[in-house]
Amino acid sequence: MKQSRIRINENNIIIVATLLLxxxxxxxxxxxxxxxxxxxxxxxxxxxxxxxxxxxxGMAFVIITGGIDLSVASFVAFVSMLAASLLQHGVHAYLVIxxxxxxxxxxxxxxxxxxYRFQLHPWIVTLAGMFFARGLCYLINTESIxxxxxxxxxxxDLKVYVVGENYLSLGAAISLVFVAIAMYISKYTxxxxxxxxxxxNVNSAKLMGLPVNKTTILVYTLSGFSSxxxxxxxxIYMQSGYALHVMGMEMDAIAACVIGGILLTGGVGYLxxxxxxxxSMGIIQTIIMFQGTLSSWWTKIAIGFLLFLFILLQxxxxxxxxxxxxxxxxxxxxxxxxxxxHATIS
Amino acid sequence: xxxAITNFMQAKIFWPLVALVLxxxxxxxxxxxxxxxxxxxxxxxxxxxxxxxxxxPLLVIAIGMTLVIAMEGIDISVGSxxxxxxxxxxxxxxxxxxxxxxxxxxxxGLICGLWNGILVAYFEIQPMIATLILMTVGxxxxxxxxxxxxxxxxxxxxxxxxxxxxxGLPFAIYIGAAVFVITLLLKKKTALGLFLESIGSNxxxxxxxxxxxxxxxxxxxxxxxxCAAIAGILVSSNVSSADANNAGLWIxxxxxxxxxxxxxxxxxGRFYLGGTVIGALFIQTLSTxxxxxxxxPEITMVIKAIVVISVCLMQSEEFRKLVKQTPLKKKVSEA
Numbered sequence: 001m002k003q004s005r006i007r008i009n010e011n012n013i014i015i016v017a018t019l020l021l022x023x024x025x026x027x028x029x030x031x032x033x034x035x036x037x038x039x040x041x042x043x044x045x046x047x048x049x050x051x052x053x054x055x056x057x058g059m060a061f062v063i064i065t066g067g068i069d070l071s072v073a074s075f076v077a078f079v080s081m082l083a084a085s086l087l088q089h090g091v092h093a094y095l096v097i098x099x100x101x102x103x104x105x106x107x108x109x110x111x112x113x114x115x116y117r118f119q120l121h122p123w124i125v126t127l128a129g130m131f132f133a134r135g136l137c138y139l140i141n142t143e144s145i146x147x148x149x150x151x152x153x154x155x156x157d158l159k160v161y162v163v164g165e166n167y168l169s170l171g172a173a174i175s176l177v178f179v180a181i182a183m184y185i186s187k188y189t190x191x192x193x194x195x196x197x198x199x200x201n202v203n204s205a206k207l208m209g210l211p212v213n214k215t216t217i218l219v220y221t222l223s224g225f226s227s228x229x230x231x232x233x234x235x236i237y238m239q240s241g242y243a244l245h246v247m248g249m250e251m252d253a254i255a256a257c258v259i260g261g262i263l264l265t266g267g268v269g270y271l272x273x274x275x276x277x278x279x280s281m282g283i284i285q286t287i288i289m290f291q292g293t294l295s296s297w298w299t300k301i302a303i304g305f306l307l308f309l310f311i312l313l314q315x316x317x318x319x320x321x322x323x324x325x326x327x328x329x330x331x332x333x334x335x336x337x338x339x340x341x342h343a344t345i346s
Numbered sequence: 347x348x349x350a351i352t353n354f355m356q357a358k359i360f361w362p363l364v365a366l367v368l369x370x371x372x373x374x375x376x377x378x379x380x381x382x383x384x385x386x387x388x389x390x391x392x393x394x395x396x397x398x399x400x401x402x403p404l405l406v407i408a409i410g411m412t413l414v415i416a417m418e419g420i421d422i423s424v425g426s427x428x429x430x431x432x433x434x435x436x437x438x439x440x441x442x443x444x445x446x447x448x449x450x451x452x453x454x455g456l457i458c459g460l461w462n463g464i465l466v467a468y469f470e471i472q473p474m475i476a477t478l479i480l481m482t483v484g485x486x487x488x489x490x491x492x493x494x495x496x497x498x499x500x501x502x503x504x505x506x507x508x509x510x511x512x513x514g515l516p517f518a519i520y521i522g523a524a525v526f527v528i529t530l531l532l533k534k535k536t537a538l539g540l541f542l543e544s545i546g547s548n549x550x551x552x553x554x555x556x557x558x559x560x561x562x563x564x565x566x567x568x569x570x571x572x573c574a575a576i577a578g579i580l581v582s583s584n585v586s587s588a589d590a591n592n593a594g595l596w597i598x599x600x601x602x603x604x605x606x607x608x609x610x611x612x613x614x615g616r617f618y619l620g621g622t623v624i625g626a627l628f629i630q631t632l633s634t635x636x637x638x639x640x641x642x643p644e645i646t647m648v649i650k651a652i653v654v655i656s657v658c659l660m661q662s663e664e665f666r667k668l669v670k671q672t673p674l675k676k677k678v679s680e681a
Binding site: 068114117118119120121123124125127128129130131132134135136138139142251254255258264265295296297298299300301303304305307308311312315319 | 474482490645647649655664
């Protein structure tokens with residue numbers, strides 16, 4: 001019993017640290033700037049970063065299996081471009097949304113198939129996917145396309161009232177639902193358990209008879225779907241399609257996962273983490289915006305510094321784990337299988 | 347003779363070389379005068395020279411990247427380091443002399459490499475994550491140096507580095523060749539090459555064999571940083587300006603591609619500097635071909651993606667097995 005208590009702390013510590021950081025930053029902002037401590041400022045964090053929350057959550061699944069997906073940002077841009085272009089040609093809005101989501105699934109499944117079937121490095125495959133999607137954007141149009149479709153405008157103006165006058169946009173609401181579903185999948189479904197098992201150790205997952213190939217492909221499919229959904233949310237937020245949208249956003253998504261406690265070695269992490277990571281990054285941006293005199297590049301430097309701190313924290317945890325493993329070798333009764341470990345945590 | 351041919355066919359450099367030759371052949375057939383080289387004002391001009399000249403920043407970075415990948419690392423911060431050094435050189439050139447500015451830029455590249463190396467070697471952070479930090483922060487630092495603007499450089503001596511000609515050839519080609527030769531000598535004539543391959547194959551056993559992986563890792567990241575700095579100087583000198591946002595954007599990805607196309611595995615171990623050169627040349631030739639064939643330049647990225655996947659598939663054991671098996675299976679079923 002005592003053992004499991006220690007494990008809970010170890011696994012929670014990054015989430016707790018991120019939460020603490022968020023509260024501290026929010027507290028600092030509230031004290032320093034008038035008008036910062038309001039419900040709407042808080043909700044705006046969700047509205048402005050809804051697409052990033054969705055994409056980072058999808059990415060988290062891939063990272064937990066020990067892979068990576070670099071194609072997400074390009075695909076978001078591609079989705080915005082495709083939607084804008086199709087709407088311009090008079091295709092029905094709901095048909096467009098359906099097409100986008102199906103394409104995301106196919107794109108992700110294709111990448112997953114290449115990675116698993118031919119044992120290619122996920123870096124290379126998703127890098128090619130990134131070039132491919134960005135290239136397709138340019139093929140559709142090099143200029144920015146504005147969206148004038150009625151349905152999309154209605155969707156973007158849709159407000160979900162939370163408390164009194166304070167509201168969430170449709171995109172933000174979708175992102176919250178998506179995160180909730182992702183958390184459920186990761187904890188209570190067979191697929192979720194497989195993902196953690198593969199990230200812990202691919203070989204033992206194979207020996208245990210888990211469907212490694214199916215899960216690998218599914219994970220990339222999920223990431224493809226989430227970037228398509230994120231792209232849709234982004235499109236109704238921006239009301240335009242442009243090939244240069246969200247340049248380098250894949251790194252933001254990875255950074256959000258790191259700050260949210262998803263271990264990049266795979267096998268460890270909570271699906272609420274990326275959301276907290278995105279919110280922390282968002283609040284830094286908000287503070288710099290409220291501050292007014294600092295230039296925008298300080299955001300990058302601050303986020304980089306934050307990334308550094310959290311990576312060090314992750315490193316400390318892994319070192320601690322390694323030490324415990326050595327100890328437990330002498331007591332075989334508490335030799336935890338990595339996958340089993342997580343089953344007990346949740 | 348047959349043995350030699352099969353040996354050559356099995357060499358890692360074979361497929362990239364075939365791809366490059368094929369690409370050049372396509373150029374030869376489709377674009378008239380592609381191989382034509384003229385002499386103007388004592389300088390050589392032509393598509394081939396142009397490719398050689400333009401490939402140098404990518405080539406220099408890819409050579410540094412080869413060493414990093416050989417020991418199972420990766421350095422995705424090179425693009426940002428390029429931007430930092432370009433910005434630093436541009437900012438320094440107004441106040442100091444050209445040699446001092448160049449040396450300081452190189453030192454900055456070295457420090458960036460040192461930072462990456464310390465994180466990877468002593469904090470034992472995964473290479474991709476460790477360099478991710480500098481990749482994110484780097485562009486911010488570069489913007490800090492330039493003040494968010496594009497700095498222009500009006501210095502003829504500095505411009506010579508990226509635009510000048512020596513003995514009829516662009517000066518940058520000599521720099522690229524020098525970097526290649528020095529790295530090749532480091533690989534062949536010192537123990538560094540051996541150490542790198544041993545660390546890339548098995549870190550633990552090379553530690554037991556008496557190699558000091560930490561030191562080597564540090565040195566290699568520093569080399570990669572210097573390579574990025576050289577590329578930064580070349581790029582800023584060539585376009586006479588330093589753009590913190592767009593200088594060297596995505597060059598890390600191109601460099602990784604060049605290394606992988608060249609036959610060095612992302613999983614470390616054996617590395618092929620010659621292959622990297624071919625890989626870099628292949629990428630640059632591809633871009634130039636697309637431009638000169640009159641295809642919309644927007645399509646470059648799509649073609650690049652398809653080519654990359656095809657080359658990687660060709661190198662994949664699984665795919666080769668699949669291709670080899672299919673006719674065999676048919677024979678069996680026919681029998």
